Amino acid sequence: MSSTQTYRFWVTCPQGVHGLLKQEIEQITGITAGDWHKGVVFEGPLVDGYRVCLWSRLxxxxxxxxxxxxxxxxxxxxxxxxxxxxxxxxRPSGTLKVTFTGHLPEIRDTRFGAQKVKDWVVDQFRDKHGMRPSVDKSADLTIFAQVAKKKMFLGIELTGESLHKRGYRQSTGPAPIKENLAAALLLANDWPAKARRGEAFLDLMCGSGTIVVEAAMIAADYAPGLGRGKFGFERWLQHSVNDWRLLQEDARNRRTVGIESMPPVLGYDADGGVIASANETLQKLGLEKQARCYHKSLDEWTLPTHWELKPGLWLSNPPYGERLGDKPTLMRTYRKIGDIAREQLAGWDLAMLTSDDILAREIGLKPKQKRTFFNGPLETVLYNFSAEGDRLAEGQAVNEQITAFKNRIEKNLKQLKKWRNKDGIEAFRVYDADIPEYAIAVDQYADWLHVQEYAPPKSVPEQKAQQRLFHAIDALSELFDIPVKRIAVKRRERQKGSNQYEKNAATNQSFIVHEYGVKLKVNLLDYLDTGLFLDHRSSRHWVQKNAAGKRVLNLFCYTGSFTSHAFVGGAKKTVSVDLSKTYLNWAKDNLELNGGKEGPNHQFIHADCLKWLADCRDSFDLIVMDPPTFSNSARMSETLDVQRDHEMLITNAMKSLSASGVLLFSNNYRKFFMDEKIYELFDVKDVSNLSIGPDYKRKKPHRCFEIRFKG
Incomplete structure (x- = not known):
């Protein structure tokens, strides 16, 4: 091949970087690049292909x-x-490797495609030379073949390993971004021009320093390919050794000049371990004179005085908080970003990469520009701000709403304080959608909080609802002085059938709460419910006070909290029935916590309550029945609708009640009304008001009745 020959080069890049790569290639080669199936294409002499290998940061x-x-x-x-x-x-004695992508009717697997291309190549060598190259992962030549929808491509890979591997990375902190994505963020913020003007660079959450290192290399005019051990073209038979040597010499000369004139590039992070690694990398590259990383958190940071810093660019890749529970804590971080920018970085530009617009809005500045990039498979957005930029108009309104929310919580706590202290209550409702903007229920369980979000109406955008939820969690953490990790957050919707028993996760973080001398196990994280219905607290206390010497039946027993209260109250016998083995085992645990044990006097029965009750021939002095509003569990013989079926449930339960006994019947269907036939047959007393504690008086969550035989 002639050194003046024009070649065609295909260049791949991370998703979202395509446009920047076209600009970069033009700056490196002076050649206009176009679009290619997987990235960018340009044409030029071989030396320009080498230039892009050596100088492309993207x-x-x-x-x-x-x-x-x-x-x-x-x-x-x-x-x-x-x-x-x-x-x-x-060479016939050399080594090769084939990478193949795409599919054909005859080629369903990329490995088979690579095998076929390899066979055709080595067969040609065998026919012409009587010998063939061998296959090796570290090959002299890597052949690239691709089948797309409308075209097929065949070429030689010039790079070897991906160009994002510069050769400087040693150890890294958690979740580093790739070097070429870091470079893309810098180029998108015009960092090369800023550096030439002597403007400084900051990354106040630098982690292992990838963005800092890339910023320093750009500022020093340091070719990213200089540190690589090898390129794919170096054992290619048509490799121009002289052209490559001259390009490297020129790059080294530019680096020497660039390091002397580069502006300060500074990074900071709360993790001292990754800071040490970042500084080792900067020293290895010879950039430590003007580029340095420091162990300092956002809360501790102030504009350094020992560096002469011309206002320039602050670019960071802060945590995104992919888990729901992380985001309320991160909101404080993003608010701190905005505070630092407004208070200390006048004249600076800011850029933050995040996957969450809710977090970005916490910065409190109106973005000048937003640009999408992909950090691996995760879609992220680069937000560009000016420290003196316009503030988001919603900030003041949000602050007023949060203040109102916190004031209401404090008011509720004050009203409940005397009652809680008197009765020694550890688990209670704090708040229940008292303010329309914060449609959540908040329960305190000892030193934990349980937050259930009501599904927002369709008129409220999902993002706005999430933002309010995160603000509320952040406020609760501050108000109760409880870390966010001890605030369990759940979306609360009407549950049907067995959904109420489904698991969310498997953390097994159970703990004990005390209620009128009874120990009860709760788990706020693993299930949609917690193991303890707080609105039935007064009813449980009533059972405890009336259970002495009684035979007690607990139907739809859930985790057996009524059973434990009955045992502590001196019940002679307890029988607990439920369809869930998980909750029956939980009920056994609760009984053992209070000194009881499964046996003839304390039975736990795994059964469909409807069928078991219809067949029951035993007699009980006190029956507790709190059925679900609706259930269509596959394990049940029939569906259950409490409004439709309560007459049958009550009538069957009364068949198992002793002459002087009482059935405590309750349910959480707010529109429930008792059938007149029940009033005609039995002595019915509505005790709903008595069964609801002070923390639920604002919203009456259930109906409760004492039912006895007449006369």
Whole structure:
């Protein structure tokens, strides 16, 4: 091949970087780049392909094109491969590797595709030379073949490993971003021009320092390919050793000049371990004179006085908080970003990469620009701000709403304080959608909080609802002095059938709360419910006070809290029935916590309560029945609708009640009304008001009745 020959080069890059890569190639080569199936294409002499390998901060891989055909078929692929004189690129005694992407009717697997291309290549060598190259992962030549929808491509990989591997990375902190994505963020913020003007760079959450290192290399005019051990083209038969040597010499000279004139590039992080690693990298690259990382958190940070800093760019990749529970804590971090910018960085530009617009809005500044990038598979957005930029108009309104929310919580706590202290209550409702903007229920369980979000109306955008939820959690953490990790957060919707028993996760973080001398196990994280219905607290206390010497039946027993109260109250016998083995085991645990044990006097029965009750022939002095509003569990013989079926439930339960006994019947269907037939047959007393504690008086969550035989 002639050194003046024009070649076609295909260049791949991370998703979202395509436009920046086209600009970069033009700046490196002076050649206008175009669009290619997987990235960017340009044409020029071989030396320009080398230049892009050496200087591109954005590319992943660069291929030298051999053929590109529009016929997409197995026979066309074979012909395209066989058309190349492969001994012009590789010695018969050399090594090769094939990368293949795409599918054909005859090629369903990329490994099979690579195998076929390899076979056609080595067969050509065997026919011409009587010997063939061998396959090796660290090959002299890597062949690239790709089948797309409308074209097929065949070329030689020039880069070897992906160009994002600069050769400087040693150890890293958690979740680092790739080097070429870091460079893309810097180029998107015009950092090269800022550096040439002597403006400084800051990353106040630098982690292992990838963005800091890339910023320093750009500021020092340091070619990213200088630190790589090898490139794919170096054992290619048509490699121009002299052209490559001259390019490297020029890059080293530019680096020497650039380091002397580069502005300060500074990074900070709360993790001292990753800071040490970042500084080792900067020293290894010879950039430590003007580039340095320091162990300092956002809360401790102030504008340094020992560096002369011309206002420039602050760019960070702060945590995104992919888990729901992380985001309220991170909101404080993002608010701190805005505070630092407004108070200390006048004249600076800011850029933050995050996957969450809610977090970005906490900065409190109106973005000048938003640009989408992909951090691996995760779609993220780069937000650009000016420290003196316009503030978001919603900030004041949000502050007023949060203040009102906190005031209401404090008012509720004050009203409940005397009652809680008198009765020693550890688990109670604090708040229940008292303010329309914060449609959540908040319960305190000892030193934990349990937050249930009501599904927002369709008129409230999902993002706005989430933002309010995160603000509320943040406020609760501050108000109760409880870390966010001890605030369990759940979306609360009407549950049907067995959904109320479904698991959310498997943390097994159970703990004990005390209620009128009874110990009860709760788990706020693993299930939609917690194991303890707080609105039935007064009813449980009533059972405890009336259970002495009684035979007690607990139907739909859930975790057996009524059973434990009955045992502590001196019940002679207890029988607990439920369809869930999980909750029956929980009920046994609760009984053991209070000194009881499963046996003839304390039975736990795994059964469909409807069927078991219809067949029951035993007699009980006190029956507790709190059925679900609706259930269609596959394990039940029939569906259950409490409004429709309560007459049957009560009538069957009364068959098992002793003459002087009482049935405590309750349910949480707010529109429930007792059938007149029940009033005609039995002595019915509505005790709903008595069964609801002070923490639930604002919203009456259940109906409760004492039912006895007449006379």
């Amino acid at each position: 590319a992943n891989r660069i291929y030298l094109a051999l053929h590109e055909v529009e016929e997409v078929s197995y026979s066309a692929l074979e012909a395209m491969v066989k058309r190349v004189e492969w001994d012009q690129h590789l």
